[in-house]
Amino acid sequence: MFSPTASLPGFDSPIELLLACHEKVRRFAGLCQRLEQHAALHGADDEARTAAASVLRYFQIAAPLHHADEEEDLFPALRELGDVSLTARIDELDAEHGRLGDLWCCVKPWLEAMSQGARHPAPPELSAFATLYPEHALREEREIYPAVVRLSRDRLAEIGQRMAQRRGAR
Template sequence: MRLQLVSKPPALEEDLREFLIACHGRIRSSLSSAAAAAKAAGGSVEADRLHVDAAREAGRFFRLALPLHAEDEDVSIAPRLRALGDAAVDDALDGMTRDHAPIEELAQIVAGRCEAMAATAQAPAELSSEVARLAALLEPHLDFEERVVFPVLGKLDDAVRRQIASEARERRRLAYGGTYGAKERS
């Protein structure tokens, strides 16, 4: 099995919707990497360097980048889309934001397990089942956002989309200590 380390999404300036979809790609890639790392180590066998690195990257992503992505949606995107005054969009946003807390809670647990694997080259026994639970929460959530929420971004003015992108960039700059763009993107 070939592991794919998380890829970098397009720059925020290019297209906000495409940036968010690429973020979803990184979420899926991180889930896949964490699952493959856990399976390879099997909870008792020492993992090889590739799987340890994959666990480290996945842990870092779930610890730092995933919360930034949720904050982009909850703080920057949802209020702008609510301003459109569309009840169906508001209902979709309610579901989207409601999903974020349980996803975040489990993602932080998975991050800790991945970090433990990176430190010891041993996959914690719970990692595989917790990654599966996280995937079960995330997959329908991501699909819903891509089908229902992200297409509505096109209704926002270019200036509003640029402001959302600016806020997302600033979040990452603060989170990554001014190094955003050099390595990490969410």
Template sequence: MATPSALPGFNAPAVGFEQPFAMLEACHERVQRTLTLLQRLRTHVQEHGADVPAQQAARDVLRYFDIAAPLHHEDEELHVFPLLLAKGAPDVAALVARLQHDHLCMTADWAAARLPLQALADGLQAVFSEADGAAFDRFIARYDRHIADEETVAYPAAQALLAAPALEAMGSEMAARRKVPASAR
């Protein structure tokens, strides 16, 4: 099994924080690649057990959803959702309420999916149970729907409401939360 860095196209397109919505979509691409890695890991463990490549892949999935995904959700909660709740059309505001609820559910879904991945990464578990698979499926399905709704409705609606200075401020704040130096933005 290849490690994530060896997966074709694992590196995101070179977008910067000066284009915050392109950065949010690049994060979605990384989410989807990491979810694909999780699916491949499940198959690999079924066929080969918890070997070293499986343990490394589990660590890679853990790292992404422990570190990067929460920052991405925070970006949305601070910059996209409040704007749409305040100024978006009623149907968009209703969608945002569900997206916010999704973030809460994703936290719980991740907690359930995280346990068997951590056990596998630590060498304490050699296979995934049916319950583990169900937790992974729930996590993946919620993310798939969530990303589709954000990219087709929420992001375009938010972009239409933001002028260039507000987009620049949004990108700067996103970079600052990640401690990206101003010279690298």
């Protein structure tokens, strides 16, 4: 089980790093749902403001980097394998990134308002966002990530280097 205090894998293990990001997706998506319930009872109190700011930080900074890791590096490398079935699943999941982005655009203003102490009802898209994001991550883990064993060590190292560069780490 992922512990929030555990250190993240390094860029020399890009898939492990992506999996760790998925654990954070699950954690922050769940926090969205709990925040909605909390805010309904307590409004935008300190706890709600802190939770909203945490969710905002993750989905504004880390999630776009994670999507770029997949869309710009991992998915193209896996498409190069020439597996028609795998490519079709990658295409489906790649397209879901757009749907998740659309949902984020609906949820973000509510989280921004909540982080500033404003009490507003959660948008109707919050439930779909909090449900679909973890489901998407699970599908990637089950349908796409297992194919990574077919990539060369050099290709994986290249993916890890690009992930590091994207984050200004190397």
